[in-house]
Amino acid sequence: MITAIFYISMLLIMVFIFSILPYITRRTEQFGVTIPYKIYMRTDIKQIRKTYVFYTILLGIIIALLQLCLHIFFRENVQHIGFTINTFLFIILSFFVYLQFHKKMKNMKAKENWPVEKTQRTVIDTSFHLERNVLSNWFYLIPLVVTIGTILYTFFMYDSIPNEIPMHTNVNGEVRYDAKTPFNVLVMPGTQLFMIGLFFFINIIIGKAKQQIHAGNPKVSKIQNQLYRKKWSRFLFISSVLMVLMFLFIQLTFIHPILQKYETPITLVIIAIIFIGSIILSIRTGQGGSRLKIDDDQIDDHMIDRDEDEHWKLGQFYFNKNDPSIFIEKRFGVGWTNNWAHPISWILLLLIIGTAIGIPLLLTNL
Structure with a gap:
């Protein structure tokens, strides 16, 4: 039980950290793309951040449930190995989630010509x-x-x-x-x-x-x-x-x-x-x-x-x-x-x- 609480808590903390990344990054950068300062607070950009948070938390919950299943149905050595695998799995999959939003921001920037409009x-x-x-x-x-x-x-x-x-x-x-x-x-x-x-x-x-x-x-x-x-x-x-x-x-x-x-x-x-x-x-x-x-x-x-x-x-x-x-x-x-x-x-x-x-x-x- 102690092992399950510890491992699942670590996974959920990691999910929290990944989910807040768009909010602690500079307002002149979103998902790895340079943007004008005031674009950050635009309604559609806010919605993009919220959507990213939703998918990141959803992914994290799925990974945490997988870890919980290991503690219910498998022995301790499998639980330890599973935690390591689940940790890397979350990091890799969350990066692919990030990439989708990175591409979306790049496309939006190209379409609206933000650099052209500013000095x-x-x-x-x-x-x-x-x-x-x-x-x-x-x-x-x-x-x-x-x-x-x-x-x-x-x-x-x-x-x-x-x-x-x-x-x-x-x-x-x-x-x-x-x-x-x-x-x-x-x-x-x-x-x-x-x-x-x-x-x-x-x-x-x-x-x-x-x-x-x-x-x-x-x-x-x-x-x-x-x-x-x-x-x-x-x-x-x-x-x-x-x-x-x-x-x-x-x-x-x-x-x-x-x-x-x-x-x-x-x-x-x-x-x-x-x-x-x-x-x-x-x-x-x-x-x-x-x-x-x-x-x-x-x-x-x-x-x-x-x-x-x-x-x-x-x-x-x-x-x-x-x-x-x-x-x-x-x-x-x-x-x-x-x-x-x-x-x-x-x-x-x-x-x-x-x-x-x-x-x-x-x-x-x-």
């Missing part, structure tokens, strides 16, 4: 990246100190650690044990280091990402974008500290087995805090800070952002070999993505994946 302009503020828009990277010394403390305490207590240590706990609280070695006791500290490095890197991305300032109101748009970066930078730092503390507690369960009964609830609470916090922040800020209320919010409807739809494949994947930027705001949803025409983007992706897989494998096999 296109790209706004660049040369002082933007000279101002501090993110937390100082020195803040990440705090979780690093916690990690060093975790390593030192682990080796100080090494002889007291049981010969078999817990390596994995599922949502039912069932624990898998492995024989203790000087290396596998460092899996959690290694994961801590990886998480610190990842959040540190994301903080740099937030600070260096290409600025996107709305041509119709550059002054307000700049302030919104700066506040957006500051808020997400602070949230990610808090998340990094929470994650490091979570892995610290998991490490303590290796050393003090009496704590193992608290591992699952504490882990779920911390993950829930980060997950719910990211959803709330996404809704409050919108993409690029577009939902933040700033005084003097006057829009010049004769100006629109430069149309770069040709560089956004399927409205979500940015390929522009003439753009030196590596990181850029997403077109659909909240956050940043890469310029996939830049080789460094692929190198960074491979490094992150390789490190995430390599650290646990290396430490558990030495």
Whole structure:
């Protein structure tokens, strides 16, 4: 029962996130297509968003019911595998739902000639990246100190650690044990280091990402974008500290087995805090800070952002070999993505994946 509630809840949260994406994206972009600011509130565009939400929720309910059937008719191992399959199935099918609305917006834009009716302009503020828009990277010394403390305490207590240590706990609280070695006791500290490095890197991305300032109101748009970066930078730092503390507690369960009964609830609470916090922040800020209320919010409807739809494949994947930027705001949803025409983007992706897989494998096999 606990497994069923957990898995179905995760699926429904995912459905909620996907369903609100058109509402937290910039008002100058809909389903990966550039649009004039005031078009966003037009009745037919509103209806398109509502229809997208309907189909996304309908798809999510069907997937959740499939997961429920697995818990009613099949064994636990099938339930776990089924959850993974259903998660990817929802992501893939929801992308196809998105594509239908992306095509609809492209056709509507071509039919009504929105770019022809407006003056296109790209706004660049040369002082933007000279101002501090993110937390100082020195803040990440705090979780690093916690990690060093975790390593030192682990080796100080090494002889007291049981010969078999817990390596994995599922949502039912069932624990898998492995024989203790000087290396596998460092899996959690290694994961801590990886998480610190990842959040540190994301903080740099937030600070260096290409600025996107709305041509119709550059002054307000700049302030919104700066506040957006500051808020997400602070949230990610808090998340990094929470994650490091979570892995610290998991490490303590290796050393003090009496704590193992608290591992699952504490882990779920911390993950829930980060997950719910990211959803709330996404809704409050919108993409690029577009939902933040700033005084003097006057829009010049004769100006629109430069149309770069040709560089956004399927409205979500940015390929522009003439753009030196590596990181850029997403077109659909909240956050940043890469310029996939830049080789460094692929190198960074491979490094992150390789490190995430390599650290646990290396430490558990030495």
